[in-house]
Amino acid sequence: MSDQYTNEPMLDIYIFETIHLIEQLEETVLNGEKSGGYSSEAINEIFRIMHTIKGSSAMMLFSEISNLAHVIEDLFFFLREEKPTNLDYSTLTDLVFESVDFIKLEIEKIKNGDKADGAAASIVDQLKVYIHQLKNSNTDISEDKPTEQETTKTQYYISQSFSDILNYKHYYKAEIFFEDGCEMENIRAYTIIHNLKNITSKIKHIPTDIIENDGTIQQIREQGFVIYFKANQTFNEMHEFFMKSLFLKDLELTELQDDESWPADNAVQVEISSNIIKGIIPLNQKIKSESNNENQGPTTQGFISVPVGRMDKLMDLVGEMVIAEAMVTQNPDLKELNLDNFSKAARQLRKITSEVQDMVMSIRMVPLSSTFHKMHRIVRDMNKKLNKEVQLEIIGEETEVDKSIIEHISDPLMHLVRNSIDHGIESVEDRRSNGKNELGRVTLEAKNAGNDVVILIKDDGKGLSKDKILEKAKQNGLLHKSENEMSDKEIFNLIFIPGFSTNDAVTEFSGRGVGMDVVVKNIEKVGGSVSVDSVMGFGTTITMKIPLTLAIVDGMNISVGRSCYTIPTIAIKQSFRPKETDIIRDPHGNEMIMVRGVCYPILRLHKLYKVKDAQVHFHKGILVMVENEGKTVCIFADELLGEQQVVVKTLPTYIKRIKKIEGLSGCTLLGDGSISLILDAAGLTNINKQ
Amino acid sequence: MADILMQDELFEVEDTQKGKYLTFNIGTEFYGIEIKYVTEIIGIQVITEVPELPEYIRGIINLRGKIIPVMDVRLRFKKTFREYNDRTCIIVVDIKDISVGLIVDSVSEVLNIPERDIVEPPQMNRGFNNRYIKKIGKVGNDVKLLLNCEKLLTEDEIVDINEAL
Numbered sequence: 001m002s003d004q005y006t007n008e009p010m011l012d013i014y015i016f017e018t019i020h021l022i023e024q025l026e027e028t029v030l031n032g033e034k035s036g037g038y039s040s041e042a043i044n045e046i047f048r049i050m051h052t053i054k055g056s057s058a059m060m061l062f063s064e065i066s067n068l069a070h071v072i073e074d075l076f077f078f079l080r081e082e083k084p085t086n087l088d089y090s091t092l093t094d095l096v097f098e099s100v101d102f103i104k105l106e107i108e109k110i111k112n113g114d115k116a117d118g119a120a121a122s123i124v125d126q127l128k129v130y131i132h133q134l135k136n137s138n139t140d141i142s143e144d145k146p147t148e149q150e151t152t153k154t155q156y157y158i159s160q161s162f163s164d165i166l167n168y169k170h171y172y173k174a175e176i177f178f179e180d181g182c183e184m185e186n187i188r189a190y191t192i193i194h195n196l197k198n199i200t201s202k203i204k205h206i207p208t209d210i211i212e213n214d215g216t217i218q219q220i221r222e223q224g225f226v227i228y229f230k231a232n233q234t235f236n237e238m239h240e241f242f243m244k245s246l247f248l249k250d251l252e253l254t255e256l257q258d259d260e261s262w263p264a265d266n267a268v269q270v271e272i273s274s275n276i277i278k279g280i281i282p283l284n285q286k287i288k289s290e291s292n293n294e295n296q297g298p299t300t301q302g303f304i305s306v307p308v309g310r311m312d313k314l315m316d317l318v319g320e321m322v323i324a325e326a327m328v329t330q331n332p333d334l335k336e337l338n339l340d341n342f343s344k345a346a347r348q349l350r351k352i353t354s355e356v357q358d359m360v361m362s363i364r365m366v367p368l369s370s371t372f373h374k375m376h377r378i379v380r381d382m383n384k385k386l387n388k389e390v391q392l393e394i395i396g397e398e399t400e401v402d403k404s405i406i407e408h409i410s411d412p413l414m415h416l417v418r419n420s421i422d423h424g425i426e427s428v429e430d431r432r433s434n435g436k437n438e439l440g441r442v443t444l445e446a447k448n449a450g451n452d453v454v455i456l457i458k459d460d461g462k463g464l465s466k467d468k469i470l471e472k473a474k475q476n477g478l479l480h481k482s483e484n485e486m487s488d489k490e491i492f493n494l495i496f497i498p499g500f501s502t503n504d505a506v507t508e509f510s511g512r513g514v515g516m517d518v519v520v521k522n523i524e525k526v527g528g529s530v531s532v533d534s535v536m537g538f539g540t541t542i543t544m545k546i547p548l549t550l551a552i553v554d555g556m557n558i559s560v561g562r563s564c565y566t567i568p569t570i571a572i573k574q575s576f577r578p579k580e581t582d583i584i585r586d587p588h589g590n591e592m593i594m595v596r597g598v599c600y601p602i603l604r605l606h607k608l609y610k611v612k613d614a615q616v617h618f619h620k621g622i623l624v625m626v627e628n629e630g631k632t633v634c635i636f637a638d639e640l641l642g643e644q645q646v647v648v649k650t651l652p653t654y655i656k657r658i659k660k661i662e663g664l665s666g667c668t669l670l671g672d673g674s675i676s677l678i679l680d681a682a683g684l685t686n687i688n689k690q
Numbered sequence: 691m692a693d694i695l696m697q698d699e700l701f702e703v704e705d706t707q708k709g710k711y712l713t714f715n716i717g718t719e720f721y722g723i724e725i726k727y728v729t730e731i732i733g734i735q736v737i738t739e740v741p742e743l744p745e746y747i748r749g750i751i752n753l754r755g756k757i758i759p760v761m762d763v764r765l766r767f768k769k770t771f772r773e774y775n776d777r778t779c780i781i782v783v784d785i786k787d788i789s790v791g792l793i794v795d796s797v798s799e800v801l802n803i804p805e806r807d808i809v810e811p812p813q814m815n816r817g818f819n820n821r822y823i824k825k826i827g828k829v830g831n832d833v834k835l836l837l838n839c840e841k842l843l844t845e846d847e848i849v850d851i852n853e854a855l
Contacts, residue, residue, distance in 0.1 A: 608741070659743065675750055676738075
């Protein structure tokens with residue numbers, strides 16, 4: 001993944017961060033629109049996000065993005081300060097989304113190593129016009145009572161600066177120990193207090209009479225010098241302040257939550273006349289510390305981001321450890337020895353390794369929520385454009401799947417949701433006349449089912465019409481069976497065939513007949529499957545079944561000569577030992593077999609891959625029937641070795657560079673450390689065609 | 691600051707590796723390979739054959755969970771195949787981020803060959819071995835053929851294979 005990017009780590013971080021921020025922004029904006037207005041926190045958050053994007057984009061020299069972010073920042077600054085009342089949230093949201101889309105596009109370009117060459121000028125102009133309009137309309141209203149507003153405004157500012165001086169934002173407690181043998185601890189403590197007075201007037205310290213009483217030296221040496229104070233500075237700034245002190249051995253700085261821990265009156269309060277402070281604390285410094293505060297917020301959470309490459313490596317190592325463990329505990333040298341203590345220790349080792357394995361797997365798991373929440377945006381856009389009223393309901397967003405899988409299912413999910421709204425849900429009038437709730441409903445549901453995750457996309461629309469599907473399939477020559485023989489499910493699943501679209505009108509969102517088969521292809525890439533069910537008039541349910549992780553598949557190991565191959569179990573239909581007499585040979589030497597009235601081609605693996613010492617007689621080997629996308633082939637192997645979960649690894653790059661080997665998708669390590677090649681069902685069924 | 695330190699380290703590493711060659715033999719000839727390419731040396735392992743590859747790529751091996759291809763240098767130089775024995779070694783090299791195992795008859799030692807003892811190979815008209823020999827090193831009375839590792843795995847070879855097929 002990271003290979004695609006430029007190798008600059010700064011750029012990687014910028015891309016990662018910006019994408020993350022943009023997602024956050026979209027969600028905030030959507031929530032704002034839904035609740036019919038932005039809360040002040042939402043406005044602040046958008047403001048902050050845009051501020052960050054502006055800053056980092058400017059730093060990375062992406063001036064268009066930074067310009068755009070700047071204008072949006074202006075817009076939200078206006079909203080925050082003026083709180084206009086007659087706001088058209090829907091226009092505002094449209095504008096913000098347009099900008100977001102622009103930034104997304106540019107980021108995508110940067111990610112692919114292209115130049116970010118888009119011009120934001122038109123959007124910037126639109127936004128500027130919008131801000132201008134807002135300003136005008138807002139002053140119109142306020143003109144009615146201009147004096148009042150002015151006075152409240154000034155009052156507001158006074159009160160703020162006033163309160164800033166009396167009520168400091170943070171309460172701190174600092175415990176200071178000086179270096180052993182530095183002498184005159186009381187004087188040093190006084191120096192700190194003196195410096196601290198430049199920052200704040202609210203200081204209390206223990207012991208109190210440091211200058212007058214030399215006895216305090218001993219106390220400071222033993223118990224440390226404790227200062228309670230209030231300040232506007234952030235924790236880090238204060239920490240830095242104290243660390244500058246001379247002979248400092250140990251500093252314990254804590255931020256106190258409230259006044260309660262403020263020491264009682266037995267401590268002396270240091271008073272400084274307030275006019276001095278006014279001169280010392282410039283206003284902009286305060287603002288600076290405020291914004292610092294906000295930026296530091298999220299970093300304190302207990303998360304670290306790790307490059308995916310390292311995770312993959314860790315997983316490889318753990319997989320290797322599992323194999324090594326098996327090699328030790330099941331070592332043939334240990335056979336028939338009675339080793340009680342050894343087996344006890346080995347059991348312990350096995351337990352720990354499996355726990356480590358589970359943990360590593362769980363680290364890679366990511367909840368589906370962000371993918372699901374992206375759909376809100378699509379639903380909103382489509383509602384507007386298609387004049388439908390659809391509500392999105394999300395169930396089970398906390399279900400987790402492997403990170404690499406999330407990347408693969410996001411696009412298909414989008415297709416399906418679009419399809420549901422565009423084709424499934426009827427227009428408001430139709431719904432009303434059919435006696436349905438006017439508000440259409442699309443449900444996204446995720447749940448765990450064994451080793452799979454099942455994702456359902458349900459809508460309560462008009463459902464699929466069997467007749468229409470059949471008619472369309474006939475028109476396009478996609479029917480291979482007679483209509484009467486087909487089950488409902490088979491008919492519905494026709495919509496996944498490439499080139500099938502029942503919607504007569506091609507809209508912006510769907511109808512080109514590429515959607516559904518792309519969905520299927522994407523899902524099959526990660527080893528999943530898609531099926532559809534529908535009840536006429538009541539809606540359609542599309543079910544996606546996705547394996548929990550890409551890295552591990554269920555496979556059937558087969559042997560050919562001395563080589564071992566693995567076929568994904570999902571592709572295997574059946575396996576059987578044929579009689580020599582069942583085999584049909586055509587004049588070109590192609591072999592076929594008749595099973596239940598259908599003729600399947602036979603693929604001899606030993607011939608295909610030129611394996612020596614392999615079984616050549618059908619009655620001594622076994623045939624494995626493999627199906628992919630409706631094509632079936634029988635693979636002839638020596639014997640079945642058994643089913644097992646295998647960790648998929650790609651073939652070395654050197655080999656991939658030399659030649660793309662047909663029918664091989666990768667390799668895997670078996671329990672005894674040997675390598676098995678993983679057969680690719682799609683590749684194998686296609687080889688035969690040629 | 692950190693960058694400068696890193697650079698210093700890099701220089702040091704390069705310095706200690708400079709002029710050092712791992713020597714191995716195939717039949718009666720001695721070859722040398724720059725030590726900076728070598729990751730490790732392992733004994734012969736169980737090799738899993740991979741179909742449809744040129745003969746000199748014997749297959750893939752499992753190196754502590756990493757799967758790497760192995761190339762029989764004997765076959766690469768169009769010599770006859772020799773059964774592997776307990777002297778046979780796999781030299782794992784890392785060339786331009788590609789790990790490959792080289793199967794050789796036996797590994798001898800790491801030698802320091804100073805610049806002055808290294809000469810250009812003679813210009814022969816059509817010696818095919820020449821392609822992989824970068825320089826010739828003199829050690830005492832012996833001659834070590836210094837391999838051009840990158841050429842061992844280069845693209846033009848790939849073209850050849852495709853043509854042969």
